[in-house]
Amino acid sequence: MKSRQGSKTLVHDVTFSIKAGESLGLVGESGSGKSLTARAIMGLHPASAQLTGICQFRNKDISSMSSRELREYRTRGVAMIFQDPHAHINPVRKIGDFLTEALVSNLKMPKAEAVSRVSRTLEEVGLSDPHRRLNQYPHELSGGMLQRVMIAAALAADPAVLVADEPTTALDVTTQAEVMALLDKLRRERNMAMLFITHDLDLAAAVCDRTAVMYAGKIVEMQASDMLHWHPHHPYTAALAKSRPAIDARLARLLVIPGSPPSGGAATGGCPFAPRCAYATTLCQEQEPALRHLGGGLGACHHSERIESQLRVEGEGSVRV
Ligand SMILES: Nc1ncnc2c1ncn2[C@@H]1O[C@H](COP(=O)(O)OP(=O)(O)O)[C@@H](O)[C@H]1O
Ligand SMILES: [Mg+2]
Incomplete structure (x- = not known):
């Protein structure tokens, strides 16, 4: 993806597919391109962005969809939950109007039917007294309740795929765990596919296939979650897996990955992780490694085979959720 101001490549060579009922985690530091990828899937990327490549839903390219098909795709096909519910729920409109909007305008559902459907969904996401909720304004609900409202809005039309972009980052730790457990339960019950975006490798591993x-x-790497956590192919994944606080609180110390990612996406020439990588050689400075098949997964590192044993994450230093 390019932004016209300066035409920088922000996201490139991103290819993945998600099967019905499958959950895929998308993990990376802030600024790595996760949200732009999610927005491109929804066809909601910034107007200034140039997009190349294709996004298919049930074998249909979304760029060839009519506006009616696109509205249906964004409601029953792929629904999205955003990071910060406050930023996406209009503060001056009642919860009920927010919840029924997509059903009424995108799916042409009669208002009464939409109200009864969202009431059921509110109960499903653990909000009691749905009729009272529908008449409340966003400021009357806590952050955790509002995120449940957002989940209900996404699920009300029974979508095939849920894109959840850091759905718990704006919440306190206890509420995070509750909302995560709820999302996981609803996904399994509905056999929904999910793209779960997070900066937390362990959280992705806990809820994603x-x-x-x-x-x-x-x-830079894609694998079955349990393999990815313990046997990473890429030094960056290994650093993410190891940069967790130790289980023992007395030893708890957050290991940070030295350095910072290149700003605005792609680096020029070599491996973008090379400046922060303990294993980097001249080859890494000069040539960008391609994503290739490595032991049942994919990895983009010149030296995966050579450093495999050093990348392995041992039990004591990390926490499983
Ligand atoms: N509308 C935009 N215009 C220009 N650059 C953008 C825009 N949105 C995001 N970016 C840039 O694209 C990169 C990826 O952003 P984003 O996908 O939001 O990252 P993440 O979600 O992984 O934190 C960042 O460098 C960010 O500054
Ligand atoms: Mg983001």
Whole structure:
């Protein structure tokens, strides 16, 4: 993806597919391109962005969809939950209007039917007294309740795929765990596919079948989640897996990955992680490694085979959720 101001490549070579009922985690530091990828899937990327490549839903390219098909796709096909519910729920409109809007305008559902459907969904996401909720304004609800409202809005039309972009980052730790457990339960009950976006590798591993790791606008590794956590192919994934506080509080110390990612996406020439990588060689400075098949997954590192044993994450240093 390019932004016209300066035409920088922000996200590139991102390829993945999600099967019905499958959950895929998309993990990376802030600025690595996760949200732009999610917005491109929804066809909601910034107007200034140039997009190349294709996004298919049930074998249909979304760029060839009519506006009616696109409205249906964004409601029953792929629904999205955003990071910060306050930023996406209009503060001066009642919860009920927010919840029924997509059903009424995108799916042409009669208002009464939409109200009864969203009431059921509110109960499903754990909000009691749905009729009272529908008449409340966003400021009357806590952050956790509002995120449940957002989940209900996404699920009301029974979508095939849920894109959840850091759905718990704006919440306190206890509420995070509750909302995560709820999302996982609803996904399984509905056999929904999910793209779960987070900066937390362990959280992705706990709720996703497969996990993809993004760095500087590129997928650098993709594997089954349990394999990815313990046997990473890429030094960046290994650093993410190891940069967790130790279980023992006395030893708890957050290991940070030295350095910072290149700004604005792609680096020029070599491996974008090379400046921060303990294993980097001249080859890494000069040539960008392609994503390739490695032991049942994909990885983009020149030296995966050579450093495999050093990347392995041992039990004591990390926390499983
Ligand atoms: N509308 C935009 N215009 C220009 N650059 C953008 C825009 N949105 C995001 N970016 C840039 O694209 C990169 C990826 O952003 P984003 O996908 O939001 O990252 P993440 O969600 O992983 O934190 C960042 O460098 C960010 O500054
Ligand atoms: Mg983001």
